[in-house]
Amino acid sequence: MGRPDAVVSETPATLPDLLTGLATTRAIRRLSLDPIPDDDLSTMLWHATRAPSGTNRQPVRYVVLRDDERGRAAKDVLGRGFRDGWKAKSASAGYEEGSALDPTSRKGRQRAAMEYFVEHFEQFPVVVLVCLVRYREANPYEGSSVYPACQNLLLAARALGYGGVMTGWHGPVEAELREVLGIPDGVAIHATIPLGRPLGHHGPVRRRPLDEVVFDGAWGEPAGWATDPPGTEFAGGPPPS
Numbered sequence: 001m002g003r004p005d006a007v008v009s010e011t012p013a014t015l016p017d018l019l020t021g022l023a024t025t026r027a028i029r030r031l032s033l034d035p036i037p038d039d040d041l042s043t044m045l046w047h048a049t050r051a052p053s054g055t056n057r058q059p060v061r062y063v064v065l066r067d068d069e070r071g072r073a074a075k076d077v078l079g080r081g082f083r084d085g086w087k088a089k090s091a092s093a094g095y096e097e098g099s100a101l102d103p104t105s106r107k108g109r110q111r112a113a114m115e116y117f118v119e120h121f122e123q124f125p126v127v128v129l130v131c132l133v134r135y136r137e138a139n140p141y142e143g144s145s146v147y148p149a150c151q152n153l154l155l156a157a158r159a160l161g162y163g164g165v166m167t168g169w170h171g172p173v174e175a176e177l178r179e180v181l182g183i184p185d186g187v188a189i190h191a192t193i194p195l196g197r198p199l200g201h202h203g204p205v206r207r208r209p210l211d212e213v214v215f216d217g218a219w220g221e222p223a224g225w226a227t228d229p230p231g232t233e234f235a236g237g238p239p240p241s
């Protein structure tokens, strides 16, 4: 787990406006190990807390793991969970064969980024656990009051020249993590989001074309007015083969 290369940072003049940010905020797994100044972290969290929630109940809480003893202990627990998560995924999603073995292919690059990510997890400067204080029984919809905040956090990070990735690999180690951090019953951990300066570049985000996902008035009706801007790049879903 050595230190990685220099950060590809953006100067304030090249930081994005809102729509550019939306179009270019990627999942960043190659994060610098440099610390994040308190002011920047505070700004990111403030913008995360501007996200909407049902009835403006604001049930989201953020446990920020940094470089103190408990932060390090929690990152250690998570690091194990992440390596196990990636091991399972790399086998099941074909990251150990075919084009994934070619480092110049898209899948090979994804694999390299993921390997960097799990190998350096404990060294990332900040990991945010996004939690929900439950006010009713756990239900399939409760995440809808959490995920807008997660995306706001990532967008605010992007706006300040940082990056991160939404993850759920805390699941297998959750009991141990709760113990280390004193997270009470009745609080759900919905996302684990490491943050730092990106070592690569953000955008462009690649998604399905609008004519596959936007319907006009009824299911399946084409919406000819919904068009991808020139230069849009596309991707059609789970991992390229």
Ligand SMILES: Cc1cc2nc3c(=O)[nH]c(=O)nc-3n(C[C@H](O)[C@H](O)[C@H](O)COP(=O)(O)O)c2cc1C
Pocket: 025, 026, 027, 028, 165, 166, 167, 168, 169, 205, 206
């Ligand atoms: C609900 C959700 C769960 C995710 N879980 C994980 C995860 O456990 N591990 C991970 O590495 N990425 C995770 N991601 C990140 C996605 O893989 C990523 O956002 C997606 O592939 C698009 O990547 P891109 O924005 O770079 O195009 C998750 C994203 C979302 C929205």
